[in-house]
Amino acid sequence: ASSRRYSSGTAPLIRQLFESESCTYTYLLADTETREAVLVDPVLETIDRDLKLLQELELNLKVAVNTHCHADHITSTGLMKRRLFGLKSAISKFSGASADILLSEGDKIAFGKHYLSVRETPGHTDGCVTLVLGDESMAFTGDCLLIRGCGRTDFQQGCAKRLFNSVHQKIFTLPEHCLVYPAHDYKGQTVSTVGEERKFNPRLTKSLEEFVNIMNNLNLAKPAKIDIAVPANLVCGLHEV
Amino acid sequence: ASSRRYSSGTAPLIRQLFESESCTYTYLLADTETREAVLVDPVLETIDRDLKLLQELELNLKVAVNTHCHADHITSTGLMKRRLFGLKSAISKFSGASADILLSEGDKIAFGKHYLSVRETPGHTDGCVTLVLGDESMAFTGDCLLIRGCGRTDFQQGCAKRLFNSVHQKIFTLPEHCLVYPAHDYKGQTVSTVGEERKFNPRLTKSLEEFVNIMNNLNLAKPAKIDIAVPANLVCGLHEV
Ligand SMILES: [Fe+2]
Ligand SMILES: [Fe+2]
Numbered sequence: 461a462s463s464r465r466y467s468s469g470t471a472p473l474i475r476q477l478f479e480s481e482s483c484t485y486t487y488l489l490a491d492t493e494t495r496e497a498v499l500v501d502p503v504l505e506t507i508d509r510d511l512k513l514l515q516e517l518e519l520n521l522k523v524a525v526n527t528h529c530h531a532d533h534i535t536s537t538g539l540m541k542r543r544l545f546g547l548k549s550a551i552s553k554f555s556g557a558s559a560d561i562l563l564s565e566g567d568k569i570a571f572g573k574h575y576l577s578v579r580e581t582p583g584h585t586d587g588c589v590t591l592v593l594g595d596e597s598m599a600f601t602g603d604c605l606l607i608r609g610c611g612r613t614d615f616q617q618g619c620a621k622r623l624f625n626s627v628h629q630k631i632f633t634l635p636e637h638c639l640v641y642p643a644h645d646y647k648g649q650t651v652s653t654v655g656e657e658r659k660f661n662p663r664l665t666k667s668l669e670e671f672v673n674i675m676n677n678l679n680l681a682k683p684a685k686i687d688i689a690v691p692a693n694l695v696c697g698l699h700e701v
Numbered sequence: 702a703s704s705r706r707y708s709s710g711t712a713p714l715i716r717q718l719f720e721s722e723s724c725t726y727t728y729l730l731a732d733t734e735t736r737e738a739v740l741v742d743p744v745l746e747t748i749d750r751d752l753k754l755l756q757e758l759e760l761n762l763k764v765a766v767n768t769h770c771h772a773d774h775i776t777s778t779g780l781m782k783r784r785l786f787g788l789k790s791a792i793s794k795f796s797g798a799s800a801d802i803l804l805s806e807g808d809k810i811a812f813g814k815h816y817l818s819v820r821e822t823p824g825h826t827d828g829c830v831t832l833v834l835g836d837e838s839m840a841f842t843g844d845c846l847l848i849r850g851c852g853r854t855d856f857q858q859g860c861a862k863r864l865f866n867s868v869h870q871k872i873f874t875l876p877e878h879c880l881v882y883p884a885h886d887y888k889g890q891t892v893s894t895v896g897e898e899r900k901f902n903p904r905l906t907k908s909l910e911e912f913v914n915i916m917n918n919l920n921l922a923k924p925a926k927i928d929i930a931v932p933a934n935l936v937c938g939l940h941e942v
Pocket of ligand 2: 769770771772773825844852
């Protein structure tokens with residue numbers, strides 16, 4: 461009884477999982493009654509861990525969705541479709557990638573009585589989406605908004621101005637206490653809130669001009685895996701696995 | 702309003718933080734109204750990240766507690782006491798380490814209207830404790846119970862039989878939905894539940910005899926930092942920092 465709020469069936473089950481080579485977070489969301497589940501940004505290297513957890517928790521994975529076409533790791537959605545009958549892959553229609561479901565603004569990805577709502581948040585890539593839980597208690601922001609950071613905008617159709625507008629119009633307008641779950645973190649941080657990022661994000665608290673200037677002068681190295689990862693992710697990781 | 706359950710002030714704020722070299726999880730817990738906070742197992746390497754977060758969230762850190770005398774990393778509690786006026790360190794009275802508060806079975810570590818209750822769970826070391834939130838919705842199990850694993854028992858007074866009994870008597874008796882937050886994870890898992898570990902922990906689902914046999918034949922290498930970390934942690938990390 462004392463743990464009622466974790467077992468009432470009103471809040472979805474959520475599991476955050478980490479892939480340490482690319483520092484990617486994968487999220488498992490499920491309805492605790494119907495057992496229907498959604499997986500966000502699963503990574504090829506951790507497919508066995510993720511499939512085992514689904515099996516142990518007796519979940520029925522309906523949709524595996526990528527927040528965008530990743531350049532730093534290969535998605536496991538393609539291979540997972542081969543292992544799980546009926547699983548559908550999903551990605552933004554502006555990603556250029558093929559998938560069973562091509563997502564647009566306002567689309568809903570349902571799992572049991574819950575759903576994730578799609579907000580288009582381009583800027584890191586043209587096909588970046590932020591997935592918001594129906595009650596707006598949490599948002600999966602991909603590489604658009606990171607904890608005290610944001611995704612780079614210097615390749616893959618990146619555009620600092622678009623990213624700035626996406627964050628301000630589509631993410632910072634969510635409730636203050638909405639949890640921010642990003643696709644990556646490199647400092648061991650696991651979660652933030654919209655209120656915190658509005659106040660403390662060192663880049664997104666700047667003016668548009670200052671932000672564009674910061675982003676255009678990061679001088680980052682090219683991701684090690686980009687030439688393998690992007691073509692593979694354009695076909696859901698099913699290139700030659 | 703839609704995010705009421707995250708801002709109602711009835712549930713404590715909780716932040717899981719990761720230190721990637723030792724794969725240690727640090728936990729920040731706070732009362733969202735009084736802003737009083739407790740930090741569990743903070744690591745020397747990430748002290749600046751953790752202090753910055755405390756400051757941004759406007760929290761008043763009362764107690765920094767270690768679940769045991771760690772052998773794989775140096776705690777930041779000693780240095781943190783020098784930086785935060787009034788902060789108290791805490792550790793089990795059976796740890797052999799010095800601290801402001803020496804913990805025993807049933808002790809409560811209060812922060813605002815919440816508290817962590819101490820359960821002695823020796824076996825990995827003599828001075829291991831599991832910290833249980835007042836409503837038994839979550840437990841911080843240190844190196845006693847890990848996700849689908851457990852701490853080693855081959856040094857630092859380790860005893861497989863004691864660990865087995867600690868888990869079965871003090872942790873598996875918690876509610877099924879009680880969240881299990883360990884001190885380490887090496888596979889990118891962040892949380893489990895008592896019910897899951899009762900069913901799927903590959904070691905703790907075995908008989909006592911089989912468990913002891915497994916633990917006595919792991920043949921693990923000595924932790925790289927043990928000869929530095931243990932003496933340093935016996936004085937809260939304040940050896941020569
Ligand atoms: Fe990306
Ligand atoms: Fe340990």
